Amino acid sequence: MFPQFGATADSLSKASTMVFRIGTDAHLYDDPEDVNIAPLLDSKFDSEKCEALKRLLALIAQGIDVSNFFPQVVKNVASRSLEVKKLAYLYLLHYAEKRPNEALLSINCFQKDLGDTNPLVRAWALRTMAGIRLHVIAPLVLLSVSKCARDPSVYVRKCTANALPKLNDLRQEENASAIEEIVGILLNDNSPGVVGAAAAAFNSICPNNLSLIGRHYRRLCEILPDVEEWGQIVLIGILLRYLIARHGLVKESMMFSSCSTINDTFKTEASGINTTPQKSDDLGDEISNSEVTKVITRSYIEGPDEYLSRSSYTNGVYHGLDDASFTSAESNDNVKILLKCTSPLLWSHNSAVVLAAAGVHWIVAPKDDIEKIVKPVLFVLRSSTASQYVVLCNIQVFAKAVPSLFASYYEDFFISISDTYQIKALKLEILSHIATDSSIPYIFQEFQDYIKDPDRRFAADAVAAIGLCARRLPKVANVCLQGLLSLTRQEALVRNANDGDEEAVVLIQAIMSIKEIIKRDPQSHEKVIIRLIQSLDFIKVPSVRAIIIWMVGEYNSQGEIIQKTVTTVLKYLAYCFTSEASETKLQILNASAKVLLRAEGEVLRMIAKVVSFVIELAKCDSNYDIRDRARVLDKLLAGLFGSQDQDEISTLKSKDLAHVARNIFWGQINPMYLEPIKHRIYLPGSLSQIVLHSAPGYEPLPKPGSLISADQGQHPIVDQRDEVSKNLYATNDSDTSGSIDGEGSSICSSQHSITGSSLSDGSEGSGSESEADEKADLLVRLSDDGDTYNSPALESGSTNLSSSQSAVAESSRVIDIHDMSSRVKPKSYTLLDSASGNGLKVDYSFTSRISEISPLLVCVEVSFQNCSTEPFSEVILVDEEFNNDAYSTEPPSVARERFSASQRDVPILVPMEEIDLLEPGQTTKRILEIRFFHHLLPIKLVLCCNGRKHSVKMRPDIGYFVKPLEMDAEAFRNKEALLPGMFEYVRSCTFTDHIAKLNDGNKTGDISPMREASVVICESLALKMLSNANVFLVSVDLPPAAEVDGVAGLCLRFSSEILSTSVPCLITIAVEGRCLEPLTVSVKVNCEETVFGLNLLNRVVNFLVESSS
Amino acid sequence: MSGAASALFLLDIKGRVLIWRDYRGDVSAAQAERFFTKLIEKEGDPQSQDPVVYDDGISYMFVQHNNVYLMTASRQNCNAASLLLFLHRVIDVFKHYFEELEEESLRDNFVVVYELLDEIMDFGYPQFTEAKILSEFIKTDAYRMEVTQRPPMAVTNAVSWRSEGISYKKNEVFLDVVESVNILVNSNGQIVRSDVVGALKMRTYLSGMPECKLGLNDRVLLEAQGRATKGKAIDLDDIKFHQCVRLARFENDRTISFIPPDGSFDLMTYRLSTQVKPLIWVEAQTERHSRSRIEIMVKARSQFKERSTATNVDIELPVPSDATNPNIRTSLGSASYAPEKDALVWKIKSFPGGKEYMLRAEFSLPSISAEEAVPERKAPIRVKFEIPYFTISGIQVRYLKIIEKSGYQALPWVRYITMAGEYELRVM
Secondary structure, eight states: OOGGGTSSOHHHHHHHHHHHTTTSSHHHHHOTTSSOHHHHHTOSOHHHHHHHHHHHHHHHHTTOOOGGGHHHHHHGGGOSOHHHHHHHHHHHHHHTTTSHHHHHHTHHHHHHHTTOSSHHHHHHHHHHHHHSOOGGGHHHHHHHHHHHTTOSOHHHHHHHHHHHHHHHHHSTTTTHHHHHHHHHHHHTOSSHHHHHHHHHHHHHHOTTOTHHHHHHHHHHHHHGGGSOHHHHHHHHHHHHHHHHHHHOEETTBHHHHHHHHHHHHHTOSOGGGTTSOOOHHHHGGGGGGHHHHHHHHHHHHHOHHHHHHOGGGGGTOOOSOOGGGEEOTTTOHHHHHHHHHHGGGGGBSOHHHHHHHHHHHHHHSBGGGGGGGHHHHHHHTTSOHHHHHHHHHHHHHHHHHOHHHHHTTGGGGOOOTTOOHHHHHHHHHHHHHHOOTTTHHHHHHHHHHHHTOSOHHHHHHHHHHHHHHHHHOGGGHHHHHHHHHHHHHOHHHHHHHHHOHHHHHHHHHHHHHHHHHHHHOTGGGHHHHHHHHHHTTTOOOHHHHHHHHHHHHHTTTSSHHHHHHHHHHHHHHHHHGGGSOHHHHHHHHHHHHHHHHHOOHHHHHHHHHHHHHHHHHHHTOSOHHHHHHHHHHHHHHHHHHOOTTOOHHHHHHHHHHHHHHHHHHHSOOOOOOOOOOOOOOOOTTBHHHHHTSOOTTOOOOOOTTOOOOOOTTTOHHHHHHHHHHHHHHHHHHHHHHSSSSHHHHHHHHHHHHHHHHHHHHTOHHHHHHHHHHHHHHHHHIIIIIHHHHHHHHHHHHHHHHHHHHHHHHHOHHHHTTGGGGGGOOOOEEEEEOTTTTTTEEEEEEEEEEEOSSOTTOEEEEEEEEEOSSSOEEEEEEEETTGGGOGGGGSOHHHHHHHHHHOSTTOOSBOOOOOEEEEOTTOEEEEEEEEOOSSSSSOEEEEEEETTEEEEEEEOOOGGGSEEEOOOOHHHHHHHHHHSOGGGEEEEEEEEOHHHHHHHHHHHTTOOOOHHHHHHHHHHHHHHHHHHHSOOEEEEEEOOOTTOSSBOTTOEEEEEEEETTTOOEEEEEEEEESBTTSOEEEEEEEEESSHHHHHHHHHHHHHHHHSOOO | OOOOOSEEEEEETTSOEEEEEESSSSSOHHHHHHHHHHHHHHHSOGGGSOSEEEETTEEEEEEEETTEEEEEEESSOOBHHHHHHHHHHHHHHHHHHHSSOSHHHHHHTHHHHHHHHHHHEETTEEOOOOHHHHHHHSOOSGGGGTSOOOOOHHHHSSSTTOOSOOOOSSOEEEEEEEEEEEEEEOTTSOEEEEEEEEEEEEEEEOOSOOEEEEEEOBHHHHHHTTOOOOSOOBOOOEEEEOTTBOHHHHHHHOOEEEOOOSEEEEEEEEEEOOOOOOSEEEEEEEEEEETTEEEEEEEEEEOSOTTOEEEEEEEEEEOOTTOEEEEEEESSSEEEEEGGGTEEEEEEEEEETTOEEEEEEEEEOOSOOOTTOOOOOOOOEEEEEEEETOOSSOOOEEEEEEEOTTOOOOEEEEEEEEEEEEEEEOOO
16 A cells, blocks of 8 residues: 555664554554463453454464464354454464364364354354364264255355365375265255365365266256356366266367377277278378377376386377277267357356366367367467466467467467567477468568577577478478578677677577488588588587588588588698687597598598598597597598508408498488477376476376266166165275274265165165265264263163172173183284285284383284295384484383383384294284374384385274273263263164174073073173273173063173373263164263264274174 | 365565465475575576476466565466466455555455455365455454354355345446557568457446346347448457356357446457557667767657547657667657666657657767677567547447346446557567
């Protein structure tokens, strides 16, 4: 507003700005600490809180760490004032990662806000909650997200879609299918705004799950013009990928024509493709560009890195495209609809949208229709410099592949004074590619202006561009040559070139271009060579002279005039030899040798004299390279110098040598192998295309036709099958990957069952709804309903107490639950299987041992087994950043002391004692103490053996993040009473382990009265718990005797405390149902650490459900 | 596939971070600052740089505005065109909020900036970038505490650019047709490139949800309607529409129909690449009288109808960089020597059509150069002007119908103006 104060020194302007900036926040930014912030935060006035928060934000902006205010700020999240709330959110997001425990305090507020009537409050709460990058809250976010996906407010749903990638970022592997399901729901939303955001989510979560798009393809196409612009860009990309994956390349498109030319040229086995006769006549002059289009096509599909590295490239055979990979624009409605819906977008104001739409047409549209994109794309050049640059980068690729597209628009690429160098260079390159015989005169006229540009770097580029045009259009080669020659003869230019580097660059470029032109047809350019030789008189730039002299040698026998003058020229060169630069000297030597070898008769003698003179001079040169060259030449050419005192043998020998020399200098040079085009080409609009390397996350188009499924909308039967297979896949996936982490797979499985049921219903919508309902229920339970829900269980526990105690006293068989520990078999997981470890098999299981070093460490027993026939040596497990670990060299005992000294330095892995030798068949066990950063995410370790490294992942088991906490039933109930409401979670599941045991018992003839049966059930439950978690069995309530067949009332209580924080964690398992049927088990966890408790609960439920086999 | 930005930075002219918003937590401010200061040191002027730079696994994209740099950093492959355009939109948003975007205005409003950064981008994905919509729920004034805040109606509407319940006493629409002429004349006096870029700029003050229909003398439309096209029609080739225009409808029957946003916006831009006569033609002759004196004679001619008048004509003529002691005479307007641009600037307030004016200038050249110096390529002559009530393309607004269910009458006001865009005449 007052720019005059903008740049003045702080001290000077402070007084004046104070006057002028009243009403702004600038004083807060400039002096955030001139008042005490802490009391303001606790003020009861919102305005004061606001000011305090603003001051904190100012401090953050200035890079000062103000995380010490965290607890005070977090309280304000609960404020009723939106203003305060919002500012507190900003602060919270900035520091949440640093202060995870305090950040969790805010979760309750967020959950409450999610139920607010104001959609803005709901949306912001969700956005902020998802933005807290803490793994522990991910399960809660997932619940909230699935609830908000059905929010009545568009704004909230949009925020939900945006929250999905955040969530996905936190929990990469787990719950992927749950998240994908929500993506699907949101993609199907009625509001275009939500669809746009959902598209972005799809892209970052499951870009390859294109069958999800298939269901909505048509609707997405139709909604495309209404989606907000940023969403359009993403959605266009997705639709294109789906189309390619589903239907393959379009037969009429540029991409296909290039493919078929490949097949045509190389007669590959994929002959089925060439159903349409080749239009090679049409292609006409573009045939030379087919190479480029070929590269483009394959780069798009395979990614340039992969493609360029493939050795089979030189054969040009492209495997893997069969009939299924092609479709036709005429017959395929999906192609038509995408083209139809993207073509209006070419009129968008948003240049990125235009580019994205153009990209679709470029890849999919019939060849004749591509022209449609030209004008819109050229119009985009009229926007900001930055976009201009990006657009030009893309046009460059288009123009290389199909020059005719832009040929008539060459004027648009003429350079303006305000263009930056990068833009100028791009325009030059495009111009030299699109020049045609008819436009070249105009383009040349422009180039001539460019050569005079004060920016000599650019002038040199212009000269190079002229050379390029000459090579592309042989007809104009002569005109180019004249122009370039006149350049080399411009005295002023040459004089300046001799003085300065800048001009020299232009001159060198000019000579190089001339050389390229002459090389094509040296015969007819004899006069040019002569003129260049004449110019040697005044051109002093060494590299230019070197090139001219090279031409003297190379073309010395090309025409009559050169042959006549060559002796004189050599004499001249010999005369100035001593004053030349080294590179020129070398060329003089080469040239004279070449001339000598071609010379005959009288001239030979003359030349021989000159050459030997030159060689003599060169032998005394200061540069060793030149001296060496001279000596070699001297020996090689000795016979040609024709000394008189030669005997016959030496003549013979020298003739051989001369032959060798001829071979060296005049031997048939294999025609230069045409360099395969090494352009790196990426999809239009991508960042990778600008920086010309594949940026992380870049993915080429999917393989054409790789998605084999029928059109979802039209063939519902196939649709279902498809989905079933997808579900099957997903289930398998969760079985293998999610076996340890309870909660991930449990949610997956619940979902699968629901999706399955929806399939039988035949309606998708109802299925997803019921699932979401269930989740919503869950959320309610954990937030406030827990208390009421659980009270019956508690009651039954207490009423049955007396009877159960008597039962325990009565039957000794019941009491053996306490020595159950001997029967506990911890589950073992594979860390490295023998196949991928070359015979080394490594398993691990969690133990109940407690680390003596730090409570943060968990003990894991790792067994190393050698399954091969060779011994292994130096087997050790280290953490990924082992090399940086300063403690690694210390003996374990010292390390132990160090670690116990400070909690903070607890390593990921306490150094393991190395196994020196592992004989075949031998198994060695080691106890490792590992610190898992997070109780759900795996930790990466490196296994070294025989000097090789394997990276392995060890998954944590939350069941072993606790240690037994001994207490009696009384203490348990007291503690439980202290942890009600939000600290209590309940989930139900079915338990089936006991059935097999009971049946076994029946078979052996043991008559099992009900009481006995309930003991068996109790035993198997306890065993299951103790085998999967490090907990203490506090007490068991047996069902009252009144029930004959039922076990209702059976209740087990376990207690434990969290290793790292010593917070008690109580687990109660109540059983209902009948003995010989699957039992309904409700598991309740009481724990102050809400998230930990929830995760533990999920884990418990998960392993209870698993049948032990 | 297409990724998102990791963070957005607002940097000062020295490359220090003023304000930044972290979206994904994988690029730190220190890292970005280090990169950018290095870039400035190395290249001096980042404007001449590629706007996209890859460094140490992070792609940075930046644009400059006044003394502020806006930069995104990303660790993924993202849509470069989209993010760069996004930065420009951010500039527009800030300009709407603070009138001018510069370091000082950012400091003054840093809290609002934070709020905006929170709303215009979520997790690295661009969100609302329409200042109009944003200002509905992010306010700068002090009253905002008292108003109950709701998400903008626009967001919930199918029409995302207009809120319901707008009301004006007087319903008016102002439509400005602004055409800029881009022309490039080479040293031989030939026009090598000429085109016209036009914009229909609208300011609407309309109540309710008005349906607007705009009729232009577009040849295709007129022919479709079976009307005679007596040379008055124009060919609209390249068009870009504001998102409010129903593109599918235009594709079908060439009608431009839309529900306009409230306030000012660019309804459409178009481009005509037809040959146009340079509206103002400038010829310059340079004579070196001896090695120490140079004389420049300039003729400027207006080549449009006499009834129009060009205003604010600025003609920038290149002069040798070592010229001193200017002695300038003009037949109209004033001229001054601008040594910082190596140019002579001739300003004419009002230049009627069909007239020719002269300028004569003499400079001394103190440095003595060689007899046959390189014919140095000079900067081109640049011309700036405005011609009100005139369009070079001949575009005409035939009608602007406004239909609202309350049935009010609205007054459309239409103005035309033509101005110079990239107007360069190269001289030897």
